[in-house]
Amino acid sequence: MLNKAQLHIHAKLEAQLHDTGKVRALILKGRQQGASTYIAARFYWKLQFRKGKKAVIITHEQNATDNLFAMTKRYHDNVPEQLRPSTGTANARELYFDKLDSGYKVATAGTREVGRSSTAQYFHGSEAAFWPHAASHFAGIGQAVPNADGTEIILESTANGVGNEFHQRWKRAEGGHGEYIPIFCPWFWQPEYRTPAPAHFARKLEELDLAELYGLDNDQLYWRKLKIEDDFSGDVNLFQQEYPNNAAEAFVAENRDSLIPAANIMAARRAENVNMAGPLVVGVDPARFGDDRTAIVWRKGRVLTKVKTYEKKSTMQVAGIVAQLIEQDKPARVFIDTVGLGAGVYDRLGYQFYETMASSICLLSMGNLINLLSTPWKMILAATSTREIM
Known part of the structure; x- marks a missing residue:
């Protein structure tokens, strides 16, 4: 019987x-939500009735590899005999259906070359965020699985901090770049993740917010409270990594100094009747070539009216794009992230528009940005009315 997370994954995969x-x-999911169990069943079903098909499973450690293969073997041993494929090879690393010329191979992500020598139609990468040579493995997968109809590559994992290969690929998928789709499963979908709350249980402010945002009841909140206290020594960030409410929150544990907490982001997404009054303000986060993208946002009051991204643009090209939007849209202010490449964009704009545009461009340090975000709107206008380098 598929649980809610498995049904969600199934629907997304079938739609794609x-x-x-x-x-x-x-x-991206929490602990023990059944993603690996579902994928193992999905691939066994596909191999069970198809000729000349291969499935490869790679996990982050040997114990996980053994467990996943044992799960597949359990399906094979317990399927009705009239539906069970004829078995040629059955050992600790391979299950081969001789009359179909189909089967499984399993491996552990220990060396860079794992998965490169295989040819498969179905690939399951488990706990991919923990692979020691993830970039090499991901590149190898793309060569091992042909770009053909009916092929499947499914990579699943709990989060493991920010900046690693899985996190970068997740960000690209969320942004709609490439073929991969992002599928997220929150922890509170699991009916077993709840503990009867005692009569004296009283929700703290954070728990009140969670109840409002995600519809959590006292039994779920009490389960969460005990898990944080007992398993994670009071570290909420570690709990969120293992049992996230949303995708942004999952990657917080290694990035605890995030300017805007994930909970605030979710609250903003759910906000209604948001005030759109106020002058037009533009924010620019420059990038240059590589996989990162330049992002530009247009804001009025508390509403982002437009977001545009650009790939593989030089700092001079980004400066030209910003100069054009200043001419066309006449924003009251343009904020440029100058940590790194943004300094070149700022310098070019300051040089090009010094006489007429200097008061519209503000170079911000992170500390100053925090101060501005916590300052009333009229004070922001006053604080940025002159050109400052901080």
Whole structure:
């Protein structure tokens, strides 16, 4: 019987298969939500009735590899005999259906070359955020699985901090770049993740917010409270990594000094009747070539009216784009992130528009940005009315 997380994953994969003819998916989830169990069952079912198909499973450590293969073997041993494929090879690393010329191979992500020598139609990467040579493995997967209809690559994992290969690929998938779709499963979908709350249990402010945002009841909140206290020694960030409410929150544990907490982001997304009054303000986060993107946002009051991104643009090109929007949209202020590449964009704009545009461009340090965000709107206008370098 599929649980809620498994049903969600199944629906997303089947929709992508229907729309594109193949599956390319990243699954971000909490602990023990059944993603690996579902994928093992999905691939066994596909191999069970198809000739000449291969599935490869790679996990982050040997114990996990053994457990996943044992799960697949359990399906095979317990399927009705009339539906069980004829077995040729069955050992600790391979399950081969001789009459179909189909089967499984499993491996552990210990060396850079794992997965490169295989050719498969179905690939399952488990706990991909913990692979020691993830970039090499991901590159190898793309060569091992042909870009053909009916093929499937499914990479699932709990989060493991920011900046690693899985996190970077997740960000690209969320942004709609490439073939992979992002699938997220929050912890509170699991009916077993609850503990009867005692009569004296009283919700703290944070728990009140969670109840409002996600519809959590006291039994779920009490389970969460005990888990944080007992398993994570009071570290909420570690709990969020293992049992996230949302995708942004999952990557917080290694990035605890985030300017804007994930809970605030979710609250803003759910806000209604947001005030759009106020002058137009533009924010620029410059990038240059590579996988990162330049992002530009237009804001009025508390509403982002437009977001645009650009790939593989030089700092001079970004400066030109910003100069053009200043001419066309006449924003009251343009804020530029100058940590790194943004300084060049700022310098070019300051030089080009010094006489007429200097008061519209503000170079911000992180500390100053925090101060501005916590300052009333009229004070922001006053604080940035002159050109400052901080």
